[in-house]
Amino acid sequence: MSGPFTVGEVIRQVLAKKKYQHLDPDLVAFIANSEIKKRASLEETVKATTNKLHQVGWAYFPQQPQYAAHMQELETLPADIHAAESRAFCSRLMQEHSSTRERLPILADFYRTLFEDIRPVNSILDLACGFNPLGLDWMALEKGASYSACDIFQDMTVFLQSFFGHFAIRGKAGTCNLLRQLPQEHAQVALLLKTLPCLEQADKDSARRILSGISADWLLVSFPVHSIGGKEKGMLAHYSQQFEGLTAELGWDHQKFLFASELVYRVKRK
Ligand SMILES: C[S@@+](CC[C@H](N)C(=O)[O-])C[C@H]1O[C@@H](n2cnc3c(N)ncnc32)[C@H](O)[C@@H]1O
Structure with missing residues (x-):
């Protein structure tokens, strides 16, 4: 039952909070x-x-990223992404988002294996990209x-x-709410890494709609093997059965x- 207040007031109050000010307004409206x-x-x-917004977004950040400091450091790096300093910077930042932190030990093997015959x-x-x-x-x-990435945090995508x-x-980063709209562009490979369970926390019927709406020759869809707290809890069996x-x-x-921390499905669409 809704009381004598409007959803507009809820959205305004949520977006007025410092912690939520950079969130995609469409996602805030969707959840409100x-x-x-x-x-x-x-x-x-x-x-x-x-x-709910904490659960689907902030829960992956043990600490708030210091984007202003990261931007400053970025400017001091060589323009070569292969340089040791550039790679060290990327590795360090990937530790700030729990999803990429967990992937770091397997990262090289991950893309070598999955891209080998593509x-x-x-x-x-890269849908719901985090720091990937x-x-x-x-x-x-x-x-x-070309690399097109989206997530729900505007300060993240600006960075x-x-x-x-x-x-x-040749990259483009922007905010999105995959629960309401998918990017329309076509890509050779679409990544939807460890994201379906997260989206289902806000809309339990979203997986089928999202999967069929993505325009790509290849889809890489993955699931975590452990929960954020480190428990296995039969997750693997559950996600495999569902997917x-x-x-x-x-x-x-x-x-x-x-992989040690991630189960990946590779689907050929074309
Ligand atoms: C488990 S993390 C995965 C991040 C990244 N794909 C990876 O594997 O490293 C889930 C990501 O989904 C994003 N997210 C949550 N709800 C979303 C939504 N409705 N639309 C787009 N992204 C969303 C979160 O901000 C978070 O970065």
Whole structure:
């Protein structure tokens, strides 16, 4: 039951909070619209909305990234992304987002294995990217490849755009709410890494819609093997069953790759 307040007030109050000011307003509206149906007061609705936003976004950051300092440091780096200082910077920053931090020990093997028989890779669409674009040098894409990335934090995507600019990568970073709209562009490879379970926390029926709406020759969809807290909890069996059920329904073939921390499905669409 909704009380005598509007969803507009909920959205305004959430976006006025420092912690949530950079979030994609469409995602805030999406979650506020869902929470308002279940809460009786403005205060409760704002609280439930921020809790959910924390769960789907902030939970992956043990500490708030210092983008201003990162931008300054970026400017002191050589323009060569392969340089040791550039790689060290990328590795250090990837530790700030729990998802890329967990992938770091397997990063080189990850892209070597998954891209091996797709190469040359000319275009990437990185959906709900987190800090994964900072792993670009480990991907060994073709010279001049394009990279399009999106996530829900505007300050993150502004930083990623500067990262692309500094290293002269044909890249584009922007905010998105995949629960409402998918980027329309086509790519050779779309990455949807460890994201479906996160999206399902806000909309439990989103997976099928999102998967079928992506325009790419190849889809790489992955799942974490452990929860953020480190527990396994039968997650692997659950995610495999769910995803394989979906690909069967959609009539898609897939290949399955199991890394120490991540289960990846590679789907050929074309
Ligand atoms: C588990 S992390 C994965 C990050 C990255 N794909 C990786 O594997 O390193 C989930 C990401 O989804 C983003 N996210 C959550 N809800 C989203 C939404 N509705 N639209 C787009 N991105 C979303 C979060 O901000 C977070 O960066």
